[in-house]
Every structure is written in structure tokens, then in C-alpha cells.
Amino acid sequence: MRFLSGLILTLLIINNGYSFNHRLEISTISFELEAGVFCPATIIKGPLNTGQSSDILIWQENDNVTLRIVNFTSENHHIVFDNYADFGLILPGDSSEITMNLSNTGVYRYYDILNSPYNNYHGTSGLMHVKATGDLANYFYWDLKEHKESWNNLIATGGAPVLANYYPDYFTINGNHAPNINSDPVARIVGNVNQEFKLVIMNNGLSIHSLHFHGYHLTVEKDSKNPSYTGRSKDSFGVYPNESLILSCTPDKPGEYPVHDHNLVAVTGGQQYATGMFSTILIAP
Amino acid sequence: MMKQFLIIFILFSFNSYSQIDYNKLIIGRNTGAKLLADGTTTRVFGFAETLSGAIDVPGPTIYMNEGDSVNIDFWNVSQGAPHTIHLHGLDVDQANDGVPHLSFDVEHMEHGNYRFKAPHAGTYIYHCHVVSPIHVQAGMYGVIIVRPPNGETNLTWQNGESFDREVLLTASEIDTLWHNPTVLEHDHDPLIPMFIPDSYNPQFFIVNGLSDSQLSDINNYPLVGLNETVLMRLVAIGNYGVRYIFPTEVNNRIIASDGRPLPLDEISDTVMVFPGERYESIIQIGTNPLYPVKAEFINLNTNIVESTQIVNLRTSAVGLSENDQIDFVLYPNPSIDGIFHSTKEFNSNYSIQDLTGKVIYKGSESTFDLSKFKKGIYLFKHEAKTKVISIL
Numbered sequence: 001m002r003f004l005s006g007l008i009l010t011l012l013i014i015n016n017g018y019s020f021n022h023r024l025e026i027s028t029i030s031f032e033l034e035a036g037v038f039c040p041a042t043i044i045k046g047p048l049n050t051g052q053s054s055d056i057l058i059w060q061e062n063d064n065v066t067l068r069i070v071n072f073t074s075e076n077h078h079i080v081f082d083n084y085a086d087f088g089l090i091l092p093g094d095s096s097e098i099t100m101n102l103s104n105t106g107v108y109r110y111y112d113i114l115n116s117p118y119n120n121y122h123g124t125s126g127l128m129h130v131k132a133t134g135d136l137a138n139y140f141y142w143d144l145k146e147h148k149e150s151w152n153n154l155i156a157t158g159g160a161p162v163l164a165n166y167y168p169d170y171f172t173i174n175g176n177h178a179p180n181i182n183s184d185p186v187a188r189i190v191g192n193v194n195q196e197f198k199l200v201i202m203n204n205g206l207s208i209h210s211l212h213f214h215g216y217h218l219t220v221e222k223d224s225k226n227p228s229y230t231g232r233s234k235d236s237f238g239v240y241p242n243e244s245l246i247l248s249c250t251p252d253k254p255g256e257y258p259v260h261d262h263n264l265v266a267v268t269g270g271q272q273y274a275t276g277m278f279s280t281i282l283i284a285p
Numbered sequence: 286m287m288k289q290f291l292i293i294f295i296l297f298s299f300n301s302y303s304q305i306d307y308n309k310l311i312i313g314r315n316t317g318a319k320l321l322a323d324g325t326t327t328r329v330f331g332f333a334e335t336l337s338g339a340i341d342v343p344g345p346t347i348y349m350n351e352g353d354s355v356n357i358d359f360w361n362v363s364q365g366a367p368h369t370i371h372l373h374g375l376d377v378d379q380a381n382d383g384v385p386h387l388s389f390d391v392e393h394m395e396h397g398n399y400r401f402k403a404p405h406a407g408t409y410i411y412h413c414h415v416v417s418p419i420h421v422q423a424g425m426y427g428v429i430i431v432r433p434p435n436g437e438t439n440l441t442w443q444n445g446e447s448f449d450r451e452v453l454l455t456a457s458e459i460d461t462l463w464h465n466p467t468v469l470e471h472d473h474d475p476l477i478p479m480f481i482p483d484s485y486n487p488q489f490f491i492v493n494g495l496s497d498s499q500l501s502d503i504n505n506y507p508l509v510g511l512n513e514t515v516l517m518r519l520v521a522i523g524n525y526g527v528r529y530i531f532p533t534e535v536n537n538r539i540i541a542s543d544g545r546p547l548p549l550d551e552i553s554d555t556v557m558v559f560p561g562e563r564y565e566s567i568i569q570i571g572t573n574p575l576y577p578v579k580a581e582f583i584n585l586n587t588n589i590v591e592s593t594q595i596v597n598l599r600t601s602a603v604g605l606s607e608n609d610q611i612d613f614v615l616y617p618n619p620s621i622d623g624i625f626h627s628t629k630e631f632n633s634n635y636s637i638q639d640l641t642g643k644v645i646y647k648g649s650e651s652t653f654d655l656s657k658f659k660k661g662i663y664l665f666k667h668e669a670k671t672k673v674i675s676i677l
Contacts, residue, residue: 146586166586167484208526208585210559212373214382217545231548235374238526238559255379256387262561263524263585264418265485273416273479280387 052175215257344427407544
């Protein structure tokens, strides 16, 4: 049930402008790369999240969120929410609290600005979606990352691997690789013919990912890196590190269709095929 | 009862075939050999249109018209793993999608039929989706071009833009380690995970199957016409991102991606194409002899450009025609030391000009030495034939 805990969906309330108290913890976990293969990772998660990636936070426009971040690691961290909050330096065992008035809709990244990009690579980065009032779309969320066992071990001991030599071995969506991605209800796209779904993608990895959708073209609703791409209808999308996309699609036919990274090395893991960044869209008639 | 069944069966069969506007046979093989830029060959898998046809990478380009009911009859003649054809970007239904565990695979000597309606006019890909990291790298890919509904060959799409000529550039890479028999001849039990190499470090960054010295051979320059409007179809199907950079003077204008028109054209001399993406752009050729297009191959993990390949679009200003190329070959071309050899013994003088038209050398010998001249591009003229040679 790891996948279920990977989603901490802060409740979406249809009404406008609610207040919430929420707590996130910076914690070191044992990340399972594949069965029996573990490495250390550091993620930012709610107390109920026993998953392998930082929380996906979903709020509504004009919500007031009082967010406390507690550092349970032995390292300093400095967490920033793009557009909204700078929690400052958080020492080991310490915490920081800020109330955010979420007046601007959109997808925002939160991340650790210390030891860049290694802390983020190690897991201290996530996404926050502030939905517009009345937005009842059927959303799914993908937090893309790659992993290299030796890098995770080195960074955990204060090392700084050489970026020019980066060759990741494992590829995940919301901390899961195929086939487990399909068991994550936040990630696995399930719907019906003629029923629109939307997909929020955030690349919190270091690699560029090129996602290809079988069966359907999707429309770019928002692209954080290339705002002018709005309205493009495509089946393949390059996603840069730190870039977010909102895509929409109204399926015209039923079936089960793959979605995967078309850098085909990324549909492997630990030299095994098929795994990695591969999921399927399941559309009922 | 049997007679009734037979009649129904025949009616169904007739109805089914009568709906097909375009039937295309594609043969899958795993015994190809590809000549690489360093003169070596590597084993490839690939597609051919006939049993006697040689396997090349990319496979043959398939053309169809928007709205056609298409049947691709895929015949696997490989004696190895099963193969499929994934119709990349054509948004076909699940049964025809070519992903083995969700539709079907095609075993050795079997036929598989992929039926679909050709989508919006544009540029698409087909490739094998069995152990795709290996089979695509092995060479099992090609391009599908969908024409407008009436089949016009000089129109982007119905009510779209007209052009004089189109040039297709399909980029990929070859890591010869992945072409080793221990990788290519993998087990194909779908229940057993496949082993793949522990790294991908391509030695050859290819455009239309060619790289380096192959691309700098005039015989491989795509031909365009003086003052023509050219539709560029830009495809990436390897594991690297490809940044195509056009000369400023051609006014590159991006008009479509993944088989769909862009809501707004984008004017840029740079087109970034990630694996699986396709872009279409319009360029305006002038009167220069050559228009070099750069293809920068970007490692998606490090964001480092690992190779830059140059595709020279050549115009009729260099006086070449298709027939010129088969008469004789000048080699090596480009030459590093300025010495060239000809496959032909000449019985009359040839001349060599620089790009201003100035004659810098005359002779009739089959080997000639241009080492005292500057690095660059020259025109070799013999009787009615002209060839472009270059010194690096």
C-alpha cells in the first residue's frame, strides 16, 4: 500500500477560502528502488505519508493554509514554496511555520534551496496545486524523478557527485515505478469516454523526461517554462527539470493505453525491462 | 447451416476488405547490417517493403492520406523475438496500438494486421514496441507521413500551407554495445524481465541514419531548389533530445507538432525535439549553394550537447542532379589532408572552383591534391557534372 500513502491530498473543499493547519516533516527514509534494493532519501511529507516521495499538496484558491515544517533529519534545510513562502533555515529538530493565503491559482514547486541540486535530487522537492474556485475537473498528478543508488548513498553522507556523469538507474512517478504506478490512484489515469481528465506533471528530477501518450493527444493548458505553448495538442511532451505542465484530454474511445518516457532507458530499472516510468490510461466506454 | 455460415463469412470478409483504402506490407527483419561513419558495420533490426529489400535505418517512410482506412500488413520474418508495429501518435485503438501485452505481438513468419483511420495530416512514427529500449535502438523505426485528404503532396494539411518541397530529418543514435548479439538476441518470455546494458553511450549520432563523414558527403545532402519554400519534418526517435538550428536567413517558422497545427506559429531558428516528438516548420530557401542545419544531440540526464551533426541542404546552385551522383565518387569527402581520389579515370580536364566561382585547380588525374588551399567547400566540375567537395 506504499502508493496509497504517497498521496497526501489535502482536502479540497468546494466552498471558498477555508483555513487549514497542515504539518510537513522533513524525514530520511529508506527508498526501495526495486525489490530488496534500498537507498537513503530525504522527503517532505505529512505524518500519514509512508510513501517514497514528497507530498502532493492540493488546495483551493483563497484558502488560508498555516503550514508548519518540522526538520527530523540531522541536516539543515531551507524550504521555499514558489510564489508563496520562504520558511527560512530550519535546523535539525527545529520547525518553521507560515500562513499562506493562496490567492493565485496554479501549480507551484516547493523545494530545499540548500545544497542545490543535491537535496532536491534526494527528495526534498514537491508540488502544490492551488485550484480555482469551482474547479471540479478530474485531476491526476505526476511527480517525476530519477534515482541512482550510488548518488543517494553519497549525498546522504555529504558527498557531491559529478553532475556531468549523471546516469540514473531508476525512474519513478510519485515515488513508484511500473507496474506499481498503476496502483497509485493519484497517478493512474482512469476515466470514461467523453469525460475530461486533467494531468498535472511536475519534474522534480534532474533529467529531462519526454512523455509519450498512446491513444490520445492531450492539450497544454499551462506550461510553466513555455507559457506560449498553451493550446498545443500533442502526444509527446518534453518536461525539463523544475517544469510543470497541466494537460487535458477528453478521451474519444475506450481502452487501456500506455504512457511512458520515450527516452526508453527510463522504462527500465536496475538494468531490467519493463519497469520505470511507464503507466497506462484506462478508459471505460 | 454450413452454407449460410459461409455466405455470412464471405460477406464479412468482403465488407472488411472493401473498406480498406490503403494496404501496406511491411516486413520485419533482424539480420540487417548498417554501415557506420567509421567504416565499420553494426547489426541492426529493421523494416523493409519487400523480402529482397535491404534493411536500413530508419525504415521506409510510409505515406497515406488523412481519412484513409489503412491496413498495415506486418510480416515478421526475423527468426527471433516477436515484433510489433506501434503507430506512434496516430491515436489508434487499443487493439491496433502495437503494445504486445495490450494488443498483440507477431511471432516469426506470422502476419499481423493493423487497421486504423489515418489521422490529421502530419508527421508520425512507427516502431516496434517489443522490449522497446532494445528494438528501437536496434533500428526498428520509421516515419509515417499523412497527406491531406485528397493526397496533395505540396500542402501541409487541408486548407493549410503550400510548399515546394519537403525534407525529412529523423534523428537517433547508435550505441554499438546495444547491437551486440548478447543484447539483441534476448529471451522473449513476456513473464521474464529483460536484461539491458548498464549504460547508454552512443558513439554515432545519426540523422536519416547517417553521421559525421557520411553527412558531409555531398551525395547525402538533401536537395532543395533555389527560392523554394520547404517543409521541414523534424523527428527524434532516439534517447537524446535534438536541437535543430537553422540558418537565420531561412526564416524558420514552426507550424505544427505531433501531427497537429500549432495554435500560433512560432518563429525561431531553433527547434527542440525530444524523443518521440515531431515538429514541422517552413523555411524559405534563397540562392546560396548550401544551407547547413545543425542537429545538436543533448544528453537528457546531463543536458550536455554530446554531438553536433550538420545536415547541408544543397540547392541547384551547386549544379547537381540526382544522376550526377551515380557516375563517379570522389573520396574521402570531406578530406582532412586535401587529397582526393576518384573512382573514375578522366579523359578530359576537370576544374575545381571555390564558392565564388574562381577556378583554383585544373587537372585530369584521378588523384588530386588540394592541400595548399584553405579548408572549406569547393565545386568539382567535369563536363556537365558538378560535385561538392570539402576540406576539413
